[in-house]
Amino acid sequence: MVALTGFVVCACSYGVMRSLGVFFVTWQDYFSVSAAQTGLIQSIITGVLNLEAPIAGALSNKFGCRVVVMAGGVISSAGFVLSLWATSLFHLYITVGFLTGFGYSLSLITTMATIGRYFTTQRLRANSFASIGNSIVSFAFPPLFQYLMDEYTWRGALLLIGGIVLQVVGFGALSGFLSKCSGSVIDIRLLTEPRFLLFCVAVFLFGFGRFVPNIYIVPRARAFGVEEYPSAFLLSILAIGDIIGRALVGLLPEWPRFRRADQYAMNIFLMGVVTLFAPLAKTYVTMAVYSACYGLLMGGCVPLLYSAIAEIGGANRMSSALGIIMFLRGAGNLAGPPFSGEPFS
Template sequence: MALRTHPDSSWGWMVVLAGFVQTALVFGVIRSFGVFFVEFVAHFKESTSTVSWALSLGVAVLQFASPMGSALSARYGARPVVMAGGLLASLGLLLASFSVKISHLYLSIGLISGFGWALVFTPSTAAVSDYFQKRRALAMGLAVSGAGISSLVFSPLFQLLADSYGWRGALLVVSAMSLNLVVSAALLRPLTGEGDGQPDVQAQDSKWRQTLASLFALELLRQGRFLRYVLAFVLVDAGYFVPYAHLVAHAREEGCDEYQAAFIMAAAAVADMFGRIWAGWLADTAVFCRLVHHLTLWTVLTGVSLALVPLGHGFTALVSLGLCYGFFAGALVPLQFASLAEIVGADSVLGGIGLMHMLESVGALVGTPLSGWLRDITGNYTASFLTAGAFLLAGSAILLTLPDYFSCSRPSQTKAETLTGPPDHQAFELRGLPQHDRV
């Protein structure tokens, strides 16, 4: 007979541990991949823009396929889906170590690992949310903090592995590390009710249909305010991920050695963690009228910090700029989904998140290769970071055009929630999409 587990039980903290490991081995690897980027450019003798597509594809597939991971989790449970995702993520990195053409990296890291990461992230996040009611925010914060802590460790570790074993050997080690996604998935014990402890098949099928119905909220495409909000984040994503691939390479060109360059990215990751905490606290103090005002502030500051990166010459200056970027970019994260309720109304947030997540993957797909192409034609990363900053500033400008932006009252559309009731938190958990985190 299955063991009974309930919300707020002690086993929930084991689920938090699993979520911590999983965010560490997904986003920590993505954020630290700039170390391998330098090695790929040197080995394959390809342009910067060509190599940039490998990581860009991985991030885009992660975003685009996230609703699929949520739907599969709703039907089959988080444990088998995350296990399958961990195997795919590890397999992609394993195959990447045998690459003889750059196109092999696109397939292995971009498609296989990217899809595996999508199957890991959303179901594991949903499991953490599902296990907690009283301390859900704390549990979610602890789970997603794995991304920041692992980024601090992985950047210098990956550089050490590349120096010791070459990039192929280093990818083999990272592939083996990713198998811990499978081990941690075993901790995602499904919740059971008060009955015989067996899952209710009819209820699961009902949840499956409910999840599928909410995956593609196409009716939101007729809402101008939602389209503008999505367009803003397509532009934001076009610049947001550029440092993940190119900040290490830029630091190397500015005279930093391998470990100094890796440390800059690690410092940005630590600042990212503090930025998320600070932004959440500041939003709770209601310094500005609405969440979207806080979101605009952090988007502008992130864009400015990226545009200032070319002014950093030498290790000290680049560390300072990396800390600024990390703090501001981290502060932006928890407000993106929370602000969406002000745009479409609480009753439409569920479908809006999934649709927005897929559409904004276009920005993540295009931004990094464009940055690499600018480096190829100019000979340095100045134009790349200026353009990345401009994308975020353009996104913040679009936020200013939202209806009733300069009013302290929420848009009239969102007032419908007083009639329809609070948002369906259980549906959020089914989708694996937390209400306040982007990672």
């Protein structure tokens, strides 16, 4: 039940978040704004999710993890529902960005920290299973969201997405392990350890560029003349690769000279190499190939990241290490998309 709850929480948070790219062209046209301004929504939601990680830990310590996960589900759902009355892009910054991002932080960070403490010998496999939830729905949601937008307008689509996200509340209520977890206490002594500091820098840079392809691959395809549904399906192709990557990485053995942190470093290095060739993808086929390759590598890096955090920070300091790492990754998430959107505009 521990990993299953993680599966659902990841699906309703990262899975939905990574599928919002299908709305961006519509929002650009509706509000008459630039790609960079629209991309800031994704930047805010991912940034807030990670930047609020220490607060999520403190609240779970005071009120219990079950309550915090359920509250996160309600708040993130409310962010989408309140977007029904949006009259400007700034309104979406507040609702979809800050409000939903904060709700996601409460539910996701609390759940993943608990998985890190709960599992000892099968941690990578548990993280792989939990995180694969967002990959599976990332395959299904982009065309679904496009359909909902066509049938009910983007406002109606966001209202229905709010109902999907609300499922987190039910799983939070049913998960007995959440009532037993202890809250996060940030151990700042980690910041005096050179290895951990170097890892922090790597995670910040990873966060800076991680979601850029998810945000701009659909608008870029549209700019090259690709129709709406095939453009949206590029996110589904990326998600297919992501699913395979997350599934395969759970089978990796742990070698004494090539541990989880080393495997994580190799994975993000290859992500960078693949992205260097992204500007050459100017046809739908080459865009699809890039989406598949990037998705495969991105899927592998997420379970490895959580396992590397426990390895470098120590399982007994998992909550502290997770809070610090997610905060720094959030800072990168906040800066990356709008920075990359300027040349696209």
